[in-house]
Amino acid sequence: xxxxxxxxxxxxxxxxxxxxxxxxxxxxxxxxxxxxxxxxxxxxxxxxxxxxxxxxxxxxxxxxxxxxxxxxxxxxxxxxxxxxxxxxxxxxxxxxxxxxxxxxxxxxxxxxxxxxxxxxxxxxxxxxxxxxxxx
Amino acid sequence: xxxxxxxxxxxxxxxxxxxxxxxxxxxxxxxxxxxxxxxxxxxxxxxxxxxxxxxxxxxxxxxxxxxxxxxxxxxxxxxxxxxxxxxxxxxxxxxxxxxxxxxxxxxxxxxxxxxxxxxxxxxxxxxxxxxxxxx
Amino acid sequence: xxxxxxxxxxxxxxxxxxxxxxxxxxxxxxxxxxxxxxxxxxxxxxxxxxxxxxxxxxxxxxxxxxxxxxxxxxxxxxxxxxxxxxxxxxxxxxxxxxxxxxxxxxxxxxxxxxxxxxxxxxxxxxxxxxxxxxx
Amino acid sequence: xxxxxxxxxxxxxxxxxxxxxxxxxxxxxxxxxxxxxxxxxxxxxxxxxxxxxxxxxxxxxxxxxxxxxxxxxxxxxxxxxxxxxxxxxxxxxxxxxxxxxxxxxxxxxxxxxxxxxxxxxxxxxxxxxxxxxxx
Numbered sequence: 001x002x003x004x005x006x007x008x009x010x011x012x013x014x015x016x017x018x019x020x021x022x023x024x025x026x027x028x029x030x031x032x033x034x035x036x037x038x039x040x041x042x043x044x045x046x047x048x049x050x051x052x053x054x055x056x057x058x059x060x061x062x063x064x065x066x067x068x069x070x071x072x073x074x075x076x077x078x079x080x081x082x083x084x085x086x087x088x089x090x091x092x093x094x095x096x097x098x099x100x101x102x103x104x105x106x107x108x109x110x111x112x113x114x115x116x117x118x119x120x121x122x123x124x125x126x127x128x129x130x131x132x133x134x135x
Numbered sequence: 136x137x138x139x140x141x142x143x144x145x146x147x148x149x150x151x152x153x154x155x156x157x158x159x160x161x162x163x164x165x166x167x168x169x170x171x172x173x174x175x176x177x178x179x180x181x182x183x184x185x186x187x188x189x190x191x192x193x194x195x196x197x198x199x200x201x202x203x204x205x206x207x208x209x210x211x212x213x214x215x216x217x218x219x220x221x222x223x224x225x226x227x228x229x230x231x232x233x234x235x236x237x238x239x240x241x242x243x244x245x246x247x248x249x250x251x252x253x254x255x256x257x258x259x260x261x262x263x264x265x266x267x268x269x270x
Numbered sequence: 271x272x273x274x275x276x277x278x279x280x281x282x283x284x285x286x287x288x289x290x291x292x293x294x295x296x297x298x299x300x301x302x303x304x305x306x307x308x309x310x311x312x313x314x315x316x317x318x319x320x321x322x323x324x325x326x327x328x329x330x331x332x333x334x335x336x337x338x339x340x341x342x343x344x345x346x347x348x349x350x351x352x353x354x355x356x357x358x359x360x361x362x363x364x365x366x367x368x369x370x371x372x373x374x375x376x377x378x379x380x381x382x383x384x385x386x387x388x389x390x391x392x393x394x395x396x397x398x399x400x401x402x403x404x405x
Numbered sequence: 406x407x408x409x410x411x412x413x414x415x416x417x418x419x420x421x422x423x424x425x426x427x428x429x430x431x432x433x434x435x436x437x438x439x440x441x442x443x444x445x446x447x448x449x450x451x452x453x454x455x456x457x458x459x460x461x462x463x464x465x466x467x468x469x470x471x472x473x474x475x476x477x478x479x480x481x482x483x484x485x486x487x488x489x490x491x492x493x494x495x496x497x498x499x500x501x502x503x504x505x506x507x508x509x510x511x512x513x514x515x516x517x518x519x520x521x522x523x524x525x526x527x528x529x530x531x532x533x534x535x536x537x538x539x540x
Binding site for chain 1: 423425428429430432433436460462463464465466467468469477497522
């Protein structure tokens with residue numbers, strides 16, 4: 001699952017009065033890609049919360065907004081696991097325009113949390129193995 | 136608290152590529168006004184959930200989008216309690232431009248729910264009295 | 271294109287602290303379905319703005335929120351053209367949970383506007399014919 | 406205007422099913438603070454677009470999400486100009502909980518763009534002076 005990507009259509013809801021995608025919404029698109037990457041690995045996040053009592057929360061995000069995406073554009077959003085630690089994962093992500101130029105790119109680090117207490121906890125061994133294999 | 140209103144500034148986040156407030160966002164502005172109305176009555180919704188185990192959920196909304204509001208406009212959003220039933224409340228609301236013309240108006244009905252089960256429950260007597268007095 | 275529908279995945283961005291889809295976001299999902307319906311008819315809205323100088327703006331929306339959709343649900347959102355007038359179109363729409371029960375339904379009326387002046391204008395004859403055939 | 410801050414109330418619209426503020430929404434709160442900072446300096450952004458033909462666009466944002474803010478919290482969001490260059494400005498920002506602990510902090514860089522072409526242009530001298538004095 002290196003090179004994993006999804007397509008995202010830009011609707012009015014995603015744009016702002018500048019005529020382009022509102023910059024904070026690239027973070028939404030990047031999250032969708034991470035979610036679908038995890039789903040492709042066989043992990044549904046609602047099941048992880050309910051059965052494993054764990055969730056992933058974004059701890060930091062560093063994003064460059066390079067070229068504007070516009071209403072009705074069809075974007076490609078990718079996600080590559082770049083670091084896997086005991087209780088956190090880091091992704092490198094890009095949002096590409098249809099001509100394959102980069103609209104936005106960034107690095108997002110997520111912590112594995114206990115779903116009830118919201119405190120950090122180690123990633124369970126099975127999940128870690130699957131993440132490691134896919135990254 | 137008849138004639139209750141708040142002001143809402145339009146930021147980029149609220150607009151779309153049409154250069155105007157994204158229509159679904161008027162529903163957000165209306166909710167802010169209802170929340171502040173309830174707060175002015177002395178009710179904090181997080182306390183209602185935690186201590187009374189109740190929340191209000193929107194059951195229906197009927198909204199007319201009349202004139203566009205734009206980036207940086209300062210809007211007035213009002214909320215008037217128009218009907219108080221055993222387990223629901225209905226508000227009439229308007230979003231006004233700075234020249235007092237109507238950008239959007241509508242009717243929003245909320246049900247009182249048990250916060251855990253999300254099932255309808257009667258509005259507690261004290262709260263009902265305060266709502267009734269304010270409406 | 272009667273019975274037209276799309277699927278919508280519920281991401282964190284769509285939910286609120288009640289654990290369910292934030293009610294105003296159903297309006298976003300309904301718009302996505304209308305956009306894809308129009309695309310299936312061969313009309314791209316960015317092209318309509320640029321080449322025909324026209325856009326559709328929501329004039330009224332009346333929505334019932336019946337059952338909550340939750341994080342990670344896969345929804346079906348349909349759109350049926352129910353009325354076609356000289357300068358407006360009306361859709362009946364539903365958002366369905368995976369068990370085919372209705373999460374939300376509603377009626378949305380859109381006006382055809384001149385993209386520059388934002389004033390009402392008649393729907394062009396070709397587009398009207400295609401809408402009429404599909405409705 | 407060193408130490409400039411605004412208060413932001415957390416509404417349902419800002420939260421997600423984790424019960425906390427959706428992380429991308431801190432970027433919205435930070436933008437509101439920058440906008441109000443500029444307004445306090447006497448600059449309305451809609452006027453800047455219309456009369457000066459310029460707008461500021463976020464070029465990069467690096468944000469740490471440290472402690473969760475929750476529904477109904479009253480946040481303080483500050484903005485400090487940390488760097489002023491020929492065609493860009495950089496802000497250091499914090500979102501504080503009511504106990505003054507940090508919910509999120511970050512650095513946001515904005516480019517000054519020509520509003521029509523969306524190309525970089527120098528910050529006009531008057532504006533630069535006012536920014537410099539306030540920073």
